[in-house]
Amino acid sequence: MLKIMIIGATSVIAQETARFFATEGAEFFLVGIPADKLVVIKDDLVARGAKRAEVYEADLTDFDKHPQIIESAVQAMGSIDAVLIAHGTLGNQKAAEASVEVALKEINLNLLSNISLLTLLGNYFEKQRRGCIAVISSVAGDRGRGSNYVYGTAKAGTTTFMQGLRNRLAKSGVAVVTIKPGLVDTPMTADIKKNFLFSDPATVGKAIYLGMKKGKDTVYAPWFWRYIMAIIIHIPEFIFKKMSL
Amino acid sequence: MTTPLNRLKQYKSWGRYPTVEHKAIHQIHWRSDLPDVNKFEETVLPYGYGRSYGDSCLNEGGILLDTSYMQQFIAFDAEQGLVRCEAGVSLEQVLEVIVPCGWFLPVTPGTKFVSIGGAIANDVHGKNHHRAGTFGCHVTQFELVRSDGTYICSPTENAELFRATIGGLGLTGIITWAEFKLKRIPSPLIDQEKIRFANLDEFFAISAEMDQRFEYLMSWSDCLSGGDSMGRGIFMAGNFYDPPLGAEPSAKKLKPFVPFDLPSIALNTLSVKAFNAVLYRIPLGKRVRSIVHYEPFYYPLDAINNWYRLYGKRGFLQYQLVVPLEGDNEPIREVYRRIAQSGEGSFLVVLKAFGDIASPGMLSFPMPGVTLALDFAFNGEKTLKLLDELDTIVREARGRVYPAKDARMSPENFRAYYPQWEAFAHYIDPKFSSSFWRRVTESANGQ
Numbered sequence: 001m002l003k004i005m006i007i008g009a010t011s012v013i014a015q016e017t018a019r020f021f022a023t024e025g026a027e028f029f030l031v032g033i034p035a036d037k038l039v040v041i042k043d044d045l046v047a048r049g050a051k052r053a054e055v056y057e058a059d060l061t062d063f064d065k066h067p068q069i070i071e072s073a074v075q076a077m078g079s080i081d082a083v084l085i086a087h088g089t090l091g092n093q094k095a096a097e098a099s100v101e102v103a104l105k106e107i108n109l110n111l112l113s114n115i116s117l118l119t120l121l122g123n124y125f126e127k128q129r130r131g132c133i134a135v136i137s138s139v140a141g142d143r144g145r146g147s148n149y150v151y152g153t154a155k156a157g158t159t160t161f162m163q164g165l166r167n168r169l170a171k172s173g174v175a176v177v178t179i180k181p182g183l184v185d186t187p188m189t190a191d192i193k194k195n196f197l198f199s200d201p202a203t204v205g206k207a208i209y210l211g212m213k214k215g216k217d218t219v220y221a222p223w224f225w226r227y228i229m230a231i232i233i234h235i236p237e238f239i240f241k242k243m244s245l
Numbered sequence: 246m247t248t249p250l251n252r253l254k255q256y257k258s259w260g261r262y263p264t265v266e267h268k269a270i271h272q273i274h275w276r277s278d279l280p281d282v283n284k285f286e287e288t289v290l291p292y293g294y295g296r297s298y299g300d301s302c303l304n305e306g307g308i309l310l311d312t313s314y315m316q317q318f319i320a321f322d323a324e325q326g327l328v329r330c331e332a333g334v335s336l337e338q339v340l341e342v343i344v345p346c347g348w349f350l351p352v353t354p355g356t357k358f359v360s361i362g363g364a365i366a367n368d369v370h371g372k373n374h375h376r377a378g379t380f381g382c383h384v385t386q387f388e389l390v391r392s393d394g395t396y397i398c399s400p401t402e403n404a405e406l407f408r409a410t411i412g413g414l415g416l417t418g419i420i421t422w423a424e425f426k427l428k429r430i431p432s433p434l435i436d437q438e439k440i441r442f443a444n445l446d447e448f449f450a451i452s453a454e455m456d457q458r459f460e461y462l463m464s465w466s467d468c469l470s471g472g473d474s475m476g477r478g479i480f481m482a483g484n485f486y487d488p489p490l491g492a493e494p495s496a497k498k499l500k501p502f503v504p505f506d507l508p509s510i511a512l513n514t515l516s517v518k519a520f521n522a523v524l525y526r527i528p529l530g531k532r533v534r535s536i537v538h539y540e541p542f543y544y545p546l547d548a549i550n551n552w553y554r555l556y557g558k559r560g561f562l563q564y565q566l567v568v569p570l571e572g573d574n575e576p577i578r579e580v581y582r583r584i585a586q587s588g589e590g591s592f593l594v595v596l597k598a599f600g601d602i603a604s605p606g607m608l609s610f611p612m613p614g615v616t617l618a619l620d621f622a623f624n625g626e627k628t629l630k631l632l633d634e635l636d637t638i639v640r641e642a643r644g645r646v647y648p649a650k651d652a653r654m655s656p657e658n659f660r661a662y663y664p665q666w667e668a669f670a671h672y673i674d675p676k677f678s679s680s681f682w683r684r685v686t687e688s689a690n691g692q
Binding site for chain 2: 012023036037040041043044047048049187190
């Protein structure tokens with residue numbers, strides 16, 4: 001059965017994805033904060049059919065601890081077949097515009113922590129010569145917009161890093177899956193007024209599950225965001241800059 | 246995992262009548278992160294998937310606590326058949342987990358898109374009431390968070406709160422998680438039998454016999470034909486199928502949906518008559534046997550997403566009554582006569598005999614007798630007047646009307662149906678209220 005490491009396991013999208021793997025009897029190594037919520041998720045996955053689940057509390061902005069997280073996962077499960085990196089914050093764009101500190105903090109969690117983890121995981125999987133690395137990026141990384149470009153920058157950086165990693169690891173038979181959810185109804189977007197573009201986290205979870213199983217390169221979740229973004233990235237900049245999106 | 250959580254949720258009830266404005270909606274994502282309800286000025290009410298038909302899931306001017314995000318399982322004992330999960334887990338999600346392990350819900354209503362919290366708060370019943378009672382009969386314990394603290398409730402611990410919360414319409418606090426017993430099944434298939442009956446006399450005659458042979462039993466009845474064929478219909482009976490070794494028939498899973506509100510004209514007396522005539526095509530007295538998957542057997546309407554739209558924007562009223570089985574069952578006959586006279590067609594009429602298994606719930610609806618569930622397109626005063634007339638018949642027969650489906654019964658009738666309401670009211674959390682509760686207790690509290 002699959003041995004899956006989930007980093008940022010309290011993310012609702014990660015949970016929904018994990019539930020699909022759980023019904024197949026997968027084993028989990030759940031990383032994130034806080035420990036009590038990780039235990040809630042562990043119990044849920046086991047009840048839904050997971051063979052087992054281990055929890056590991058870790059602050060992901062503490063980069064020095066990253067090697068230890070991965071070593072612990074390998075030690076606990078023997079090996080890692082797939083990893084899903086799902087942690088992140090939407091942040092407050094206005095606050096980030098007003099403060100360099102806030103802006104860099106966003107970049108630190110949403111981009112630099114990914115680079116740190118992916119560097120270590122990339123080497124692990126390259127040596128293993130099989131497996132799947134999936135990261136939740138965002139459609140927000142496809143084009144910078146006034147309303148959330150700090151977040152978008154972190155996601156664009158993640159997407160580009162993943163692209164390069166995919167190119168490198170293709171030779172080793174490792175799948176590198178970039179997931180780009182659109183608007184999803186989760187605690188992250190609790191303060192945003194919902195419209196018809198919002199999706200259910202379970203729908204997004206299923207798209208990620210299938211994308212990881214098939215080892216796809218890029219997964220838009222749900223699928224229709226591929227076409228929305230295709231239009232958005234092709235709007236000429238002289239028009240785009242005057243739009244408020 | 247696939248429950249269609251309508252993310253454009255409008256926080257309405259399933260009948261789309263009445264519609265009210267709420268002050269605020271609070272989503273609850275973790276059972277450890279409940280809001281302190283004491284900090285709200287307004288009253289609160291838990292809201293799951295909005296499958297209650299009337300106003301029992303609404304709290305006009307107040308706050309709704311959306312529990313549908315709380316979807317964690319806590320434990321599943323596949324040996325003993327015991328599930329513990331959060332209140333927002335839907336019956337569909339429970340089925341996805343338990344059916345592959347050879348278990349089924351002990352009791353299920355006609356839709357699987359309800360939450361566990363809602364199943365308890367409305368003490369739902371199903372086709373096996375005569376054998377298994379209500380959902381509340383199978384609940385072993387739950388956690389109730391009230392404005393004054395957190396309580397574990399079971400038949401032995403905080404037993405009064407346990408009894409008040411089962412069928413308590415969400416008024417006694419928030420159920421965060423619950424534990425309940427499951428039923429062993431040999432397969433997910435149903436050995437089904439359909440039998441046509443010519444009128445109510447035949448219904449009562451066959452019903453007594455069928456109750457003995459079948460665990461699951463309900464019938465579809467035509468409320469528009471009068472005279473000798475008054476109440477004619479079809480029994481749908483079933484037991485779980487124990488298949489001999491070999492291939493199992495697979496269920497077809499088509500999912501039509503209603504993409505927009507139909508014009509109000511779509512459901513009228515003529516179309517209801519046509520529908521009932523088609524339904525009634527099975528030859529009289531003939532027993533038609535088939536093996537079917539549990540989904541079409543239990544949840545025929547779940548195959549149509551948003552079926553409330555069949556009734557158009559005006560919405561519809563559900564009405565479910567129960568009256569004791571007595572003599573020649575004149576009250577039920579009178580109900581059929583009134584409906585036929587009124588010309589208000591009811592599309593789906595479900596007729597069933599309840600058994601005598603008592604629920605622990607204080608304010609539970611089911612009681613020994615015969616129950617009839619109807620739905621009426623909302624045609625304003627005309628519809629309300631008919632239902633008031635039916636209320637009187639039920640009241641005189643010492644029966645009850647189901648609060649989970651009600652949007653209009655009078656305070657006087659409610660108190661006559663549920664004389665225990667004052668004893669129940671003692672357990673209501675002072676920070677909790679609903680549009681339904683204020684409506685049916687209005688003059689009694691002098692508000």
